[in-house]
Amino acid sequence: MQPELDTAQFEEILATLREAVATLSPYNLTLYRRGAGEPAVSAKFTYCASRVHDPVSNELARHFFGRDLTGYFEEATPTVCRYGGAFIGFVVPFTHRGDHFCLVGDGVRDTSIDLWQLAALSRQGGTDVFSLFPHVETLCTSTAREVENVARAVSRELSRLSAAAQQHREITESPEPASPDLRDEAEAALVNERLAEIALFLERVERARSLAATLALCADSITTLHPGAKLFAALREDDGANYELTGLWGVPEDLGKLPAASLGVFLDREKLKTTVPFDTPMRAALPGIRANLATTFPLESAGERLGFLSLLDCDLSQNDALVVSMLAHGTGSRMGQVLKEAEQARASSLSGRLLSLTNTLLHVGSKDELYKTILEIAADLLNAAQGSIMLIDKNGETMHIVFTKGITLHIAQCLPMKVGKGIAGKVAQTGQPLVVNDVEKDSRVAMINRPRFKSKALICIPLKLKDKIIGVLNLSDKADLAPFTDADLQLLTSFANLASLMIERTLVLEESVRFEQLSVTDSLTGLYNRRFLKSRIEEELNRSNHQGLNLTILFLDLDFFKNYNDICGHLAGDEALKRTADIIQGTLREMDTVARYGGEEFCALLPGTSKGEALIVAERIRAEIENERFPGEHNLPLGRLTASCGVASFPEDGRTYTALIHASDIALYQAKANGRNQVVAANAPKGEQAPQPAAPPEPPPQPAVARTFDFNSYLEATESLRQKG
Known part of the structure; x- marks a missing residue:
């Protein structure tokens, strides 16, 4: 039975955090505790210590976070919250010496103040937040991403403190260790082997130029240390809605997809980095695999979750799990770098291509010729057979087709469409692009495919000037009848921004007389x-x-x-x-x-x-x-x-x-x-x-x-x- 923590030890935790994490200086810190032996359903987190430099914002934070921190603790990851219309803070759950804690950081505000939320609070008769404006303006500002980075740094430091406390307890409670010269030589050799494999992996992974190569190096290192392990990885797809499951060793390569909402099946706090039975939810997520044990490690880069790595039928000791965790950490870091490098390469290539297209569009004469050139370039970029450009009328309520490809223009120009109606009308109204790969089955559109379209796929991109929507660019029918992809969407969006500028430039030049008026x-x-x-x-x-x-x-x-x-x-x-x-x-x-x-x-x-x-x-x-x-x-x-x-x-x-x-x-x-x-x-x-x-009544004295x-x-x-x- 370990001794209860006292107030001095709570204060020591906060003081250590202040020293270790430099970015904590603008934050108030408040520590809440729930004993690990208490029933979770009834016991709430209670205040135990704080370090406060701004009592006003800390009082608001205690009202907001202090009601019930159980949900934050069960999520087992740092959480960033906005509250009160202007404030932003974080909650970091952790376990220390057997007790459950939540650390709340507050005292900074968002870069913008939500007046409407403040107004709503006032209507409800709540706190007079409006009177806090002069004080709020003196607080440090921060973005959600910056607060999240601070929270993750705090979480890492708390993990280090907890591990150090655990190690200290084990040393003090264990019998006197044997002298170094009596250490088991086999154990020393195993430690050296692990360290050498980690060093070799870190050296090799820096040269990896793709996600596949990075994962392959990680798999080689893990299977070298644990030859009998089965291994698979889950990688986040571009839209973040699903994770693609890929076998790396001892299991089928194509394992399907896992919805993002089901990540807890493998990344539940009790399962993370710990060998657990391969339970029923796991079997349902991976019906093509038979296994008895599973150990899961997150793949993260700069606080961003890219996926996870899972070992099957390999009962890892605490030291083994630590080694694999280090390999997974190095893998996630390199994967983040590979993705960033690929994005930079795509942006550089696209910038060069758009610069060439800009020169082409600048030499176009009339606006009709400009519309034709824009549509031809867009269709060529995506290899599409049909398309149209639609511009919003001055009344802002209707749109007209100004140029087409694969459709009779003079008929299309006689068909005004309401903004908000139909596929293109909804894109014009919301300003959000739309990719549809089956117009009959997609619940967003649910329409019968028209005979003139060879495929059921289409893509609609808003033409924007800053926040002003001036029209819509529509394409359909790829030459190979394939669906449109996210890469098509990104490419056409970049071109649409350029096209919007060219359209506006031409309209300005052609209507100079009207603008003079x-x-x-x-x-x-x-x-x-x-x-x-x-x-x-x-x-x-x-x-x-x-x-x-x-x-x-x-x-x-x-x-x-x-x-x-x-x-x-x-x-x-x-x-x-x-x-x-x-x-x-x-x-x-x-x-x-x-x-x-x-x-x-x-x-x-x-x-x-x-x-x-x-x-x-x-x-x-x-x-x-x-x-x-x-x-x-x-x-x-x-x-x-x-x-x-x-x-x-x-x-x-x-x-x-x-x-x-x-x-x-x-x-x-x-x-x-x-x-x-x-x-x-x-x-x-x-x-x-x-x-x-009639003379008005005298106004009341001011x-x-x-x-x-x-x-x-x-x-x-x-x-x-x-x-x-």
């Missing part, structure tokens, strides 16, 4: 900008002067708009500006010109309109803005988002652009000074003013410190925008 409009509201307004006013002034016509300018400004932006956010502010623009434009005639003058200011030009007529129009616009419902507007001083307007006419208020703008601007500021939410005419007697609304944020208003405004978006 767009240069005189405001990108947010779609209204004309100040530069265009100036030229229009000057044109109308010249015409009005020669023909003796009236001309009136309305100058409108949203009241307390800066406050609205501060309270509800810039997204809500932008939406308010767009809705205001729609109200103004919807009230005026087609012959009138309305522009966004700047910020929250709008200016409208009404040719052939007297000041009296313009006052009626201005009042109608003011009233419609007042009656419009804007999220969060109840927090404004007037309780509503309103507008003030100044009106100036030619010729009585000025005969030049500058004079009219100045007169309407003075009238606008007079409206502001009079209490806002009203229309004022320039230089007009009291009787000519537009009818004013506190001495200005309110900078109202979280309920933020939620209301942003939720409204999300529903619209």
Whole structure:
């Protein structure tokens, strides 16, 4: 019976970890323990020690992790978790001197803060996470991969500590060892043989250039040490959904596949690196093998699981298992390097090929010729007989085929398709590529194959510019009628990125005239900008002067708009500006010109309109803005988002652009000074003013410190925008 660990020993474990793992410096560490002799179904992990430099984040972590760590322990591997909308931490399970422990690391935050999760927490009445923003921003940032690397380094150090403790106990509890000169010579020779085989393997495996060669070297070393062992390996496939089982020695070479969800059959914590009976689940996974014993070792590289290695019918001692574990570790490391080298070689080859294709596409003239060239290159890359390019229309709801291969183009161009409908429509909607090797059996599409297609396989790739999807590239019918592969998908995706850039470049060049027109409009509201307004006013002034016509300018400004932006956010502010623009434009005639003058200011030009007529129009616009419902507007001083307007006419208020703008601007500021939410005419007697609304109630007195944020208003405004978006 070994003695119970005390608090000092718990503290010593944490102090040792701090010294051994340099990357732990930004983390709080909290140790939880459950006695190994206690029933797992009832006993929970309880706090036993901690090293904390940031109590705020540690308190949140204890609420999150401390409820029940049993599930983390049963997984038997380090786990990384995000919680609280901003924080990220890890749990490392381990066994030390017979007791079960979980070490929790916290105190860092993710590189981004999830506002929506924080908002959801606030709605549920939970912790006031929002108030923690200033504190959260001071924490160190880290990615999930970086935290996982730290957790694995901690796990390795804890394993070393546990092994050292076990060795110390065995030495102290065993009888006095015999003197070195009495050591069994056969045992010494066996140790030397093992060390020599490990050294030889490590030297040879560095020269391996393929996964097969790496595994073959590992198998040679293991069977040299254990000639009677049967050996097989499981290697992860590219999609990660399955592991391919391959016999290496004494078993059939083709053993089928193992679903990733079934890895626990061999990699269960109780089975890992330990000789166990070849049980019923193992027999079900490997029906072609008859065995009595199995010992499994993971194949990993830089914390990434690549597969596992399993010895059959070989009862390994603890030292034997340690040797094989070292061989498996060297095999996994080299496999990771081989995969990385192969990926770099593919990327280099693909880069050269894409550079050549770029030169080809740059010399294409018209956009129709570009579409043809893109489709021909794509079909040649994948050896496909049929295909099409589809671009999304300006409305964002439909797509049109702009070029085809193996399909009649003029018929296809007459068939618009809805974004989100059909195979290509779903790819355009989701932005995710789709490889289908049987359109009739694939549950994602489930359609009857069309007679014009020789095979049932197709591949659809979105054409993207950053996050914007502009269309879809479709290919079908390989020349040998073979299915499309993951390699085809990667190759076509890389080319599609280049094709998207070329399409966008050509459209920009061919529509330069249209873009020149767009240069005189405001990108947010779609209204004309100040530069265009100036030229229009000057044109109308010249015409009005020669023909003796009236001309009136309305100058409108949203009241307390800066406050609205501060309270509800810039997204809500932008939406308010767009809705205001729609109200103004919807009230005026087609012959009138309305522009966004700047910020929250709008200016409208009404040719052939007297000041009296313009006052009626201005009042109608003011009233419609007042009656419009804007999220969060109840927090404004007037309780509503309103507008003030100044009106100036030619010729009585000025005969030049500058004079009219100045007169309407003075009238606008007079409206502001009079209490806002009203229309004022320039230089007009009291009787000519537009009818004013009833005076609003006095706003409640504001506190001495200005309110900078109202979280309920933020939620209301942003939720409204999300529903619209």
